[in-house]
Amino acid sequence: MIMAEYLDIIVRSLAVYVFMLLAIRLTGKKELSQLNTTDVVLILLISNAVQNAMVGNNTSLAGGLVAAAVLFTLNFILKKVMFKSRWFRNLLTEKPEILIHNGNLDFAMLSKLGITNEELREAIREHGVEKYKDVKLAIMEADGNISIISGDENLKQSQYKRKRKHKSLGDLN
Secondary structure: OHHHHHHHHHHHHHHHHHHHHHHHHHOOOOOOOOOOHHHHHHHHHHHHHHHHHHHOOOOOHHHHHHHHHHHHHHHHHHHHHHHHOHHHHHHHOOOOEEEEEOOEEOHHHHHHHOOOHHHHHHHHHHOOOOOHHHEEEEEEOOOOOEEEEEOOOOOOOOOOOOOOOOOOHHHHO
């Protein structure tokens, strides 16, 4: 009886994880590297909403730990599969998108990605560039950050450090 209850928690946790992954991917959200207030509120509400879906009536410490262990394990496995499979990685991750090329803004892409003028100006200022026309290349990276390259070799391109670079075995060949 107890084993069936924990198996139920495992299946529920797997289902919630897969649902959340698909929901984030299908709604076009980038990886949650730059959160605004509404994103934080959404995450808090979703975590509260799915808690009972994962553990059901089991509110014990063991039930919560089983659910957390399933989520950590599934996330670990998913990262390993993404590292080894380009197809799977492409299925789950966003592609970098060019926002500015040689000072020319791609308004269609900015609109598609929902990037406001204020957000883009903030990103170029963070990279030490004052005007759009001074931007050689602005790219919305797969992790949700905006990289800026200017034509000025004297400017330090970024104060922001990415969490880590992702390389796969396919990228090393």
